[in-house]
Amino acid sequence: MKIQFFILAIVLAILVTDSLAEKTRKHKKYRRHRVSTTSTELNLDNELNDEPVRDMDVEIPEEPETEITDNNAFSADPCLKVHCGAGRICEIDEDDEPQCICIPDCPIEVDSRRKVCSNHNETWTSDCAIYQQRCWCSTGDKRCKGEEYRHIHIEYYGVCRDMPECTKEEMADFPRRMRDWLFNVMRDLADRRELTPHYLKMEREAETNLTRRWTNAAIWKWCDLDGQPHDRSVSRHELFPIRAPLMSLEHCIAPFLNACDTDDDHRITLKEWGSCLELDEDELEDKCDEITEE
Ligand SMILES: *[C@@H]1O[C@H](CO)[C@@H](O)[C@H](O)[C@H]1NC(C)=O
Ligand SMILES: *[C@@H]1O[C@H](CO)[C@@H](O)[C@H](O)[C@H]1NC(C)=O
Numbered sequence: 001m002k003i004q005f006f007i008l009a010i011v012l013a014i015l016v017t018d019s020l021a022e023k024t025r026k027h028k029k030y031r032r033h034r035v036s037t038t039s040t041e042l043n044l045d046n047e048l049n050d051e052p053v054r055d056m057d058v059e060i061p062e063e064p065e066t067e068i069t070d071n072n073a074f075s076a077d078p079c080l081k082v083h084c085g086a087g088r089i090c091e092i093d094e095d096d097e098p099q100c101i102c103i104p105d106c107p108i109e110v111d112s113r114r115k116v117c118s119n120h121n122e123t124w125t126s127d128c129a130i131y132q133q134r135c136w137c138s139t140g141d142k143r144c145k146g147e148e149y150r151h152i153h154i155e156y157y158g159v160c161r162d163m164p165e166c167t168k169e170e171m172a173d174f175p176r177r178m179r180d181w182l183f184n185v186m187r188d189l190a191d192r193r194e195l196t197p198h199y200l201k202m203e204r205e206a207e208t209n210l211t212r213r214w215t216n217a218a219i220w221k222w223c224d225l226d227g228q229p230h231d232r233s234v235s236r237h238e239l240f241p242i243r244a245p246l247m248s249l250e251h252c253i254a255p256f257l258n259a260c261d262t263d264d265d266h267r268i269t270l271k272e273w274g275s276c277l278e279l280d281e282d283e284l285e286d287k288c289d290e291i292t293e294e
Helices: 002-015 017-046 064-072 127-138 168-191 197-208 210-225 237-247 253-260 270-276
Strands: 088-092 098-102 116-118 154-157
Touching (some): 197 210, 210 237, 210 270, 237 253, 253 270
Antiparallel strands (some): 088 098
16 A cells, blocks of 8 residues: 555656655755754753753654655755754765764854853853764763763853852842843734734733733743743743843842742742742733644
8 A cells, every 4th residue: 555655656756746846845945944943942952951962853754745755855855854952963874864963063153242151161162162062072072071071051141250149139129120021021022023912912911901011921931931841830941041141141040040949849830930020829820822832
């Protein structure tokens, strides 16, 4: 049955080369797009992950139609179906198999703003250089600078500097500033039409009803941070998108986020998030948008 299908597909391919080529091209475009999105997500996910990054993740086509298209596209780059972890790129080996290898050359960064500070308090030229180093260490490459670099990660963006201590007064004012900031970010995204209709509605409500102002922004951000896995709690890894970029601007962000995890189980529930932003617990309900899941 499968073979018949395959033969039929080949015959079809020869007969209607033009239309199929068109189709394949469209398909590839879609795939490339997906591959790149997934790898961005992965970068964030694996950021603080101490487990070694999985070597490769082969996307399994969902529909039979996809398979046929693939079988016909002999010349398609096998790497299109593979996405590699941070610091790795896909390469075709001598057996024509896609392989994730450590990125050989990071782009040369001249802009000092691209510098990043590692968890060892060492300034690196770019995030790429950190991921590359971690890859070298996990593959036993000679360029690994030592065992302690196996779990190297980005502590924050910018050069390493002496972080002033977050004083009691600053910390006391931080929840208010954080609420304000979250609302402004949400408003900004609404203006730029970058919110889903569900969150746009919540933003409108926050604009018109002052009691919903901070809570809706807090709920939205919490849902947004709870990316992969979508398990209704925000892990330390999932905090990366707000922690790393804000660190060099806001020395209170790290102690603030640590304090949010009141029961110290390395996860922040919506209740914990609300209470560290000093919001009324009764106003907080899990209203995450499910549409993005589909
Ligand atoms: C990290 O490095 C910076 C710059 O070299 C230094 O000023 C700072 O004191 C260091 N921080 C710690 C915690 O060692
Ligand atoms: C504003 O929000 C609060 C809390 O959710 C709600 O009880 C109240 O009815 C809302 N007010 C208006 C005018 O919608």
